[in-house]
Amino acid sequence: MNAVIEQITGRYVHLDIEGRDHRVYFEEAGAGIPLLCLHTAGSDSRQYRGVLNDPAVTAHFRVITFDLPWHGRSSPPAGWENESYALTTDLYMTTIRAFIRALGLEKPVLMGCSIGGRAVLHMAIRHGHELRAAIGLQAHAGYDPRMHPLIKDIAYVDRPDVNAQEAAAATVSGLIAPMSPSADKWETLWQYMQGGPGVFSGDLYYYMVEGDLRNGLLADLDTKICPLYLLTGDRDYSATVERTQEVMRFVPGAEMTVMPDLGHFPMSENAPLFLTYLRPVLDRIRAA
Amino acid sequence: MIKDIVDRANADPLLLAKCRFIGIVFAIEGDTHRTVIRVDHGQVSVDPDAAPDFILRAHDDAWADFIQPMPPRGTHDILALLEGDRLTIAGDALALFRNLRFVKLLLDQARNEEVVA
Numbered sequence: 001m002n003a004v005i006e007q008i009t010g011r012y013v014h015l016d017i018e019g020r021d022h023r024v025y026f027e028e029a030g031a032g033i034p035l036l037c038l039h040t041a042g043s044d045s046r047q048y049r050g051v052l053n054d055p056a057v058t059a060h061f062r063v064i065t066f067d068l069p070w071h072g073r074s075s076p077p078a079g080w081e082n083e084s085y086a087l088t089t090d091l092y093m094t095t096i097r098a099f100i101r102a103l104g105l106e107k108p109v110l111m112g113c114s115i116g117g118r119a120v121l122h123m124a125i126r127h128g129h130e131l132r133a134a135i136g137l138q139a140h141a142g143y144d145p146r147m148h149p150l151i152k153d154i155a156y157v158d159r160p161d162v163n164a165q166e167a168a169a170a171t172v173s174g175l176i177a178p179m180s181p182s183a184d185k186w187e188t189l190w191q192y193m194q195g196g197p198g199v200f201s202g203d204l205y206y207y208m209v210e211g212d213l214r215n216g217l218l219a220d221l222d223t224k225i226c227p228l229y230l231l232t233g234d235r236d237y238s239a240t241v242e243r244t245q246e247v248m249r250f251v252p253g254a255e256m257t258v259m260p261d262l263g264h265f266p267m268s269e270n271a272p273l274f275l276t277y278l279r280p281v282l283d284r285i286r287a288a
Numbered sequence: 289m290i291k292d293i294v295d296r297a298n299a300d301p302l303l304l305a306k307c308r309f310i311g312i313v314f315a316i317e318g319d320t321h322r323t324v325i326r327v328d329h330g331q332v333s334v335d336p337d338a339a340p341d342f343i344l345r346a347h348d349d350a351w352a353d354f355i356q357p358m359p360p361r362g363t364h365d366i367l368a369l370l371e372g373d374r375l376t377i378a379g380d381a382l383a384l385f386r387n388l389r390f391v392k393l394l395l396d397q398a399r400n401e402e403v404v405a
Binding site: 179 | 358359361362364365366367368370371372373381382385386388389392
């Protein structure tokens, strides 16, 4: 047989989240230290296929990634048609911890990008002792985007008279580094075009409003309990290098890597380049 | 430079097909230039006398950065220029965001380079 078959396997797990059953899709590859990966707002776990398929990583790490409820192949909970989705810090942390418990992951390394990068910070603050280390990609405490009033007031990514598939992709397309490979750029955008109605904006509620960390809580993040590594692509005009540096000022002991020529989706827009920055961090975590 | 995008768009049947159901007029303004573009259900033209639904306004240096083959950080995308306080949107913002993907595709023609999105 000559077919190329990737080493990734996908399954479903049922999680009790806030008293409701959720059918959650996850993928994994490799063996060793659990490395749990969180996707960006309005997308899904496919963003991590480059990490899941990297033998240098999977030789030592069990790489696992799941679609948040409402995203990708994870269903919204029964009754979703009568509610509107809004991600909150409590809901996000509860979901991550339910997943870790369900799979019996022993002190995983937690890595997340964008909203996932914020979640990594929240998890390290609240439950750092449950993690071996935290890796934030394009992570920052929060800022006041010029775009936010438009997203909030005209709600253009969540209204019936706008094609939300096109609007979501067009909103994030400029966050990708212009030098990233075209095929990977467009695959990243395709995943944005497949999100359910209201889901992208529901995630942005956490990112831009409720989950803002410019509130002093970062001072509670103890890197002696949970080492923190921050990797930021320098072509991202929203989660900028400067905004990650603000996190560094509040978190003594955190380590930061600037990734030239990468944008807001380093793991999916240019995985080979991203992996050159990730592998040394994983080596250090393994050696610690 | 900006005017060229209309000629390039009209030479690209795939791009024109994407605006089959779009009817908007918008202006691209700098310090020393103003181009009003009409997108009319499969056709793109310059129409100086038309009243724009929305205006994308930036200084000439911002537009000069924007059209470079590999623009400097924060200048390759109109939303990046907006976040960097180098571009403003006047008029009907919903008309822009309803057609954001096509408007970006059109503006990328000014770059005469691989299209970003």
